[in-house]
Amino acid sequence: MRKGIQVLIIIGAIALIVIGLFHNEFTEVIRRGNLICFECIGIG
């Protein structure tokens, strides 16, 4: 039962990653990560 759930979540997670890559989310994460976050540094 537990193994079944684990396998299902792993497959689901990989599917989500693939869908995300098709939605250009990797590029969006790069874009956000490359900008300095003024809120994070407390001057936003």
Added chain:
Amino acid sequence: MAGFRNRWRKPKLRKKYGFPTIFIQAISAFILNSYFYVFKRPSLYQGKGKGLICPSLNCYSCPLAYTSCPIGIMQHFAIIRQFPYYLLGWLGLVGVTTGRAQCGWICPFGLIQDLLYSIGRIRLKLPKWTIYIKYVVLFGMIPLSFITLDPVFCEYICPAGTLEAGIPQVLWISDYRQLVGHLFVLKVSILVIIVLLSILIKRPFCRTLCPLGAFYSIFNKISVMRMKVDMDRCIECDLCQEVCPMDIKIYENPDSLECIRCNKCIRICPTNAISVEIFGKEKRLESKLVVKKRE
């Protein structure tokens, strides 16, 4: 169990039990924050590495950071009103394989709290209800970011961001120093409070406020890597709780949502009652503790 109780006496703790974990935590923190080219051109790393999401809390505005912070990205996707498939898939994959192990082995801010606690002399306990605050933070920050269009956790709470990005960037870049105001003072105050509490209490931020820890904890009960306690061997000496960075008694609930799988309890257990289970297969590590038999 009674037999074990009679044969062993509670040993004194030695500092060596935590060595491998702290060593790996330090290496991880170094790898995640090793963009030393920044010393030639003050700013931050801007490359494809930022497309990778760090499995632990590590601010992407840290001048040395190579990867992106999952909590920052989660709020960013709420702000741009887009469902974060890639982020949730990645965090789900990490969570289902290792549970909260990232908190114990990778997180740089966890390492800082562990080191601060090791220098303290006075020990305080957290009230139990405080461990639920992090779930309020996790499930509150996403709708708040969605409504206010601001990364509220990063902006008003995150002490890791203040320590890794805020203070270095403000000290380093003179233009940012001109912009320092009430918000920076608030964030530094929160960081100072967390630092002071870390000297007295085990990992106060991870246990009460960290939304990423709250997210991973949901997977603790079903993760591939799990803790196992042989209750026939356990003598309930509570040494596991003494060394546990999250202050839990692992024998009460090996699947505890608070367990960060740091394995310190395995190395300290005098009867080798605790083991780790990966894909249903038990991996038994030898205890590093030498105990004397009762005479």
